[in-house]
Amino acid sequence: MAVFTPVTLTELSAWLQQFSLGRAHSIKGISSGIENSNFFITTDSGEFVLTIFENLSFEQLPFYLHLMDHLAQRGILVPAPVPNKAGHLVTALHGKPASIVSKLVGESQLSPVPVHCAEVGTMLAKMHLAGQDYAIKQENLRGLSWWVETAPKVMGFLNDDQQRLLSTELAQQQDFAASPTYQALPRGPVHADLFRNNVMFNGTKLTGFFDFYFAGWDTFIFDIAVTINDWCIDLNTGELDAARADALIKAYQQVRPFTHEEQAAYPIMLRAAALRFWLSRLFDFYQPREAHMLTPHDPTHFERILRKRCAQ
Template sequence: MAVFTPVSLEDLGPWMQQFPLGKALGIKGIASGIENSNFFINTEAGEFVLTIFENLSFEQLPFYLKLMRHLADHGVLVPAPIANDQGELVVALHGKPAAIVSKLEGKSQMEPQAVHCAAVGNMLARMHLAAQDFSIRQPNLRSLDWWHLTTPKVLPFLSDDLQHLLRAEVHFQDAFDSTPIYRALPNGPVHADLFRNNVMFDGERLTGFFDFYFAGCDTWIFDVAVTVNDWCIDVATGVLDEERALALLNAYHAVRPFTKEEGIAWQPMLRAAALRFWLSRLYDFYQPRDAEMLTPHDPTHFERILRLRESGRVPALPIN
């Protein structure tokens, strides 16, 4: 867990007076995430989640919070942002942007079966369709431009073999990005970080997606690839579990059918999804930020996945 900005109950008391939640009764850091400071807060109105944003600006945050509200209003299970008495969703706390959202019930499913993957695929497709008419457009801030900016910052720390792998994959993604196939891919707001710890379940019932703070506009198939690369693998090896992958893909396809172009782009997007998280983990590992508590992720996990997606067989998308 990372807590970059500690918050005490004494800090929270006067700040909470602007929200329609009553008095703050307790606060506890959340043991996940390395980008923001997250807390469970108990109030007279119930339990909520407080996030202090360490990297995103006041100007960027309305996209994420208004997207969550838009999705909730369209029947997608996501946390609902809470406005203050001025109608603002983003408010300064300790000089940094902060927000409160409703807390989802259930817990993360860290050992998913096919039934869980199918539920995720169904809700992901519903999310993509629901966000089509969302009026704010913001690019995926961890996409190709960020890869170009970040690669030179980590290359000096890597072996010759890893330098070659990273440069070659960025070059491959550059080339694919310029093709007519890529430009024909359906796109819109995406979650872009839909890992197992960002979804809640109550048994086999999916209760919500959360942590939308890497969301942005990108291709929908990239979002599917990010999700499959986490939900449908053997964690120790990175090998895709075909049963889980097909369960997720078929459930998605039943709601929002995949296109022919997406079928062609599927393996390149699995590679792009692996590259994105390998690169971010390399950056966090070699360029760490100060934090009260920090558990870094292992970069080799996504290096392994990238190599497998480059060379291995992947389940084909269901195409009508």
């Protein structure tokens, strides 16, 4: 979350008239994240999150918003999109697509222990099952095709060793994606960005997943690997924490057991998940967009994780 497109309270008040939320009382930009413009807003009806989408189009957005609605109707703890009076979930603000969703209660758990990871594993498995009958299909826009397209854009900023790592890993991921094991992996709508700051807790009780705007159709084991690479590591070293990883995986498998192919794919998917975020952070760091509130993430964090996963 970031702010690329500023919005004043006066502008919000005028735009909000199309919703049944009453008067606008306050708006505050959210500085974390790097993809969209996000704000906490308060109205007569309560607290919400306003998002202005900087990259996703009007045509792409129904996948994400209707997915959240689909999951919420099936008991998954996610923000509920708020329709305007005409029933639309996406409308234009400053000429860009925008939406309002409910604000989750709780706070992010940035220093998780196994009990938190188990909660995440359980809800992630429930989310994967709940999404299997979702009717709209849209590929993960930050999947393998994006990696292949983006690698040349950052390669010139890397030293020889980093270039070898990126080229070698990308080639291996392409080979694996063509394999029968990969083709047999269960797939469906995935979150694809389930980091610690995208989950809310009240103590040890999980109260919701949010920020679904990197979601897409992909393998479930990739979604698990993305989650493991953030929730179950030492942030300073990138080393896996066995107790946390075991808690998350065991809790997940109590709801949806891994297939044989998923068990085989798990190690290379940990690498794939690290590669995806190394590439995106390299791109954001070396090819930044202008924003009123934006601090790009350090790409060396996921380079370190990728090297650790390769070594393991």
